[in-house]
Amino acid sequence: MNKIKCALIGSGNIGTDLLYKIKRSEVLEPVWLVGIDPDSEGLARAREMGIKTTADGIAGLLPHIQADGIRIAFDATSAYVHKANSDALTALGVKVIDLTPAAIGPYCVPPVNLAAHLDANEPNVNMVTCGGQATIPMVYAVSRVQSVAYGEIVATVSSRSAGPGTRKNIDEFTRTTAGAVQSVGGAREGKAIIILNPAEPPLIMRDTIHCLTDKTPDEAAITRSVHAMVDAVQKYVPGYRLVNGPVFDGKRVSIYLEVAGLGDYLPRYAGNLDIMTAAAASTAEAFARRMLKNDKLATV
Amino acid sequence: MNLSGKKITVHDMTLRDGMHPKRHQISLTQMVDIARGLDEAGVPLIEVTHGDGLGGASVNYGFPAHSDAEYIGAVVETVKQAKVSALLLPGIGTVDHLKMAFDLGVNTIRIATHCTEADVSEQHIGAARKLGMDTVGFLMMAHMNTPEGLARQGKLMESYGANCIYITDSAGYMLPEDVKARIAALRAVLDPATEIGFHGHHNLAMGIANSLAAIEEGATRIDAAAAGLGAGAGNTPMEVLIAVCQRMGIETGVDLFKISDVAEDRVIPIIDFPIRIDRDALTLGYAGVYGSFLLFAKRAEKKYGVPAREILLELGRRGMVGGQEDMIEDTAINMARERQARTQATC
Numbered sequence: 104m105n106k107i108k109c110a111l112i113g114s115g116n117i118g119t120d121l122l123y124k125i126k127r128s129e130v131l132e133p134v135w136l137v138g139i140d141p142d143s144e145g146l147a148r149a150r151e152m153g154i155k156t157t158a159d160g161i162a163g164l165l166p167h168i169q170a171d172g173i174r175i176a177f178d179a180t181s182a183y184v185h186k187a188n189s190d191a192l193t194a195l196g197v198k199v200i201d202l203t204p205a206a207i208g209p210y211c212v213p214p215v216n217l218a219a220h221l222d223a224n225e226p227n228v229n230m231v232t233c234g235g236q237a238t239i240p241m242v243y244a245v246s247r248v249q250s251v252a253y254g255e256i257v258a259t260v261s262s263r264s265a266g267p268g269t270r271k272n273i274d275e276f277t278r279t280t281a282g283a284v285q286s287v288g289g290a291r292e293g294k295a296i297i298i299l300n301p302a303e304p305p306l307i308m309r310d311t312i313h314c315l316t317d318k319t320p321d322e323a324a325i326t327r328s329v330h331a332m333v334d335a336v337q338k339y340v341p342g343y344r345l346v347n348g349p350v351f352d353g354k355r356v357s358i359y360l361e362v363a364g365l366g367d368y369l370p371r372y373a374g375n376l377d378i379m380t381a382a383a384a385s386t387a388e389a390f391a392r393r394m395l396k397n398d399k400l401a402t403v
Numbered sequence: 404m405n406l407s408g409k410k411i412t413v414h415d416m417t418l419r420d421g422m423h424p425k426r427h428q429i430s431l432t433q434m435v436d437i438a439r440g441l442d443e444a445g446v447p448l449i450e451v452t453h454g455d456g457l458g459g460a461s462v463n464y465g466f467p468a469h470s471d472a473e474y475i476g477a478v479v480e481t482v483k484q485a486k487v488s489a490l491l492l493p494g495i496g497t498v499d500h501l502k503m504a505f506d507l508g509v510n511t512i513r514i515a516t517h518c519t520e521a522d523v524s525e526q527h528i529g530a531a532r533k534l535g536m537d538t539v540g541f542l543m544m545a546h547m548n549t550p551e552g553l554a555r556q557g558k559l560m561e562s563y564g565a566n567c568i569y570i571t572d573s574a575g576y577m578l579p580e581d582v583k584a585r586i587a588a589l590r591a592v593l594d595p596a597t598e599i600g601f602h603g604h605h606n607l608a609m610g611i612a613n614s615l616a617a618i619e620e621g622a623t624r625i626d627a628a629a630a631g632l633g634a635g636a637g638n639t640p641m642e643v644l645i646a647v648c649q650r651m652g653i654e655t656g657v658d659l660f661k662i663s664d665v666a667e668d669r670v671i672p673i674i675d676f677p678i679r680i681d682r683d684a685l686t687l688g689y690a691g692v693y694g695s696f697l698l699f700a701k702r703a704e705k706k707y708g709v710p711a712r713e714i715l716l717e718l719g720r721r722g723m724v725g726g727q728e729d730m731i732e733d734t735a736i737n738m739a740r741e742r743q744a745r746t747q748a749t750c
Contacts, residue, residue, distance in 0.1 A: 255462050257729045262520060270522045274497040294461055297494040301519045301547075302722030311729035313462035347736045355462060359733045 106132035107391035108172045113179030114138030114145030116266045121380040123367035130391040137164045161188050168195045175387050199227040200383050204275035210283045212239045214335040233375035234258030235280040236382045241312040241358045242288030244332035248324045253315040254290025259298040261305035264373035308362040308374035316354050339385040340378050407652030412624045415449040421632030422454035423695045427467035433673050435481045440669045442482040444661035450488045451478045458496030463728050479508040486510035493523045498530045505534050515541035517724045518548040521556040525563045532564030540565035543725050546576040550588030557589045567598035575606030576691040579616035586620035600624030603639040606688025610639030630666035634694035636684035642666045683711045690719035703735035
């Protein structure tokens with residue numbers, strides 16, 4: 104089967120983990136990994152895998168886009184440079200999957216709204232945040248049953264899995280996640296909290312979702328909806344697990360999750376890394392399947 | 404210990420840490436009444452925020468009776484000589500909250516992180532410094548890091564722009580020697596112009612002793628609350644601290660009788676239960692568990708039938724840090740399930 108060629112920008116934790124996932128894909132082929140530090144571990148690993156690398160940032164990639172047939176690019180750099188990266192790439196007809204909190208394109212949480220983005224053929228989609236990918240499907244699982252006045256998520260990640268980007272921009276995490284709890288999750292008001300826990304051995308990512316429903320919650324329907332959504336997320340994040348709940352307490356619905364990763368780049372505890380890259384990869388795969396289908400149609 | 408002639412700034416916690424045992428339900432009238440008393444007693448700095456800092460209003464930590472802005476606005480208008488401070492935990496509150504507090508007239512901002520995670524405070528400390536605020540780095544659960552580790556974390560916060568670094572005994576776990584070692588390690592590496600503070604909890608009845616140990620090693624800002632109103636068994640009781648300081652010749656500028664009247668006449672009448680070292684608060688101090696988990700664990704005990712003490716011990720074993728209140732119900736459910744499985748197995 105033909106594969107859609109991809110470039111990954113950013114050679115930190117996220118970019119490197121993503122590389123492993125794209126490498127396994129049936130419809131995506133990683134061609135470039137772009138960094139800014141020639142000594143980065145991510146670039147070294149990519150070279151070992153036979154992937155083309157540059158340490159000159161996006162400028163080192165752009166001249167090769169057309170010759171190498173790059174059609175999808177993942178940006179795992181930072182919100183500050185994403186717009187420039189995205190503009191340069193979309194101008195060359197490359198579809199951009201944004202893993203920074205820049206969010207210039209619409210938020211994409213695959214089991215909630217990927218299908219809509221495919222139909223709209225968006226040039227740039229944003230993957231919200233790790234905490235958002237873990238929790239927004241659950242907010243939506245409640246809000247598709249009945250209206251949610253308020254949705255709140257608490258994401259706890261191990262200190263080891265939070266890179267310098269996350270640490271320097273922790274406000275962007277809370278703002279972006281809270282915004283998407285509303286716009287994608289379907290809560291009228293959204294709130295997001297992130298906690299870093301340094302325990303050793305590192306704890307597996309934990310996520311708690313609290314929803315306040317307008318009317319008394321329909322316990323049976325919400326429980327069914329939550330279980331169905333857990334199954335949907337498990338398709339691309341096998342370590343996504345409902346630990347407790349949904350707990351019902353008046354109009355409060357609380358859901359307690361654990362997210363273990365596949366251990367591609369960082370160990371299994373870093374489910375936060377995994378759910379972000381797995382969501383980005385599955386989004387790109389869906390776009391790639393469309394592209395492959397359309398290519399076939401065009402050549403017939 | 405001769406501390407005569409030392410000068411310290413006492414920082415009142417009644418209206419912030421005291422929000423925990425009040426489940427964040429202090430009324431505006433009560434808050435203004437206590438703030439006026441503190442101001443008249445000569446307390447120079449009064450913290451006003453949701454117990455979990457700016458933006459703490461949530462299902463996870465509790466919704467307060469009024470917004471941060473309403474509380475801060477009311478106290479800023481009330482005080483004549485005292486300055487007002489606010490607390491902010493990155494990951495819960497944002498720079499937007501910080502700017503709101505500054506616009507309302509807050510003088511001092513305290514940016515709180517777990518004692519190993521100072522680098523999440525760069526954005527907030529930087530923003531506060533840019534606004535010209537008195538900017539404090541607040542290292543919570545300080546018993547969970549070594550003196551050397553804390554010195555490195557404090558140094559980071561100083562490099563972002565903090566002009567004061569706190570050793571925060573959120574669990575009320577430390578003994579005077581622990582406090583001394585940590586304050587001394589900070590003092591050794593920080594710029595001489597950078598102040599050091601200590602925030603104590605009274606879960607092992609060490610509030611006063613630990614504060615004195617901190618002063619001995621060079622701390623100049625000491626947190627305390629009238630009648631000890633604070634999480635767990637409360638904070639260092641302000642009126643007791645002032646009396647001890649007066650006996651030892653430590654200058655605080657606070658009037659002993661006036662502050663003890665504030666405790667007796669304004670704070671005690673509003674408390675929901677005695678702030679004392681009950682078995683659960685004792686467990687916080689003994690096992691090193693975050694103070695504000697106390698009431699959540701007691702509620703989980705009622706709902707799931709697992710003793711609060713056992714829940715707290717389990718949270719301590721699993722290394723839970725400040726802010727992980729969501730893990731209390733989760734842990735209680737897990738423990739209740741295990742208990743049931745055990746009973747069934749033996750039947």
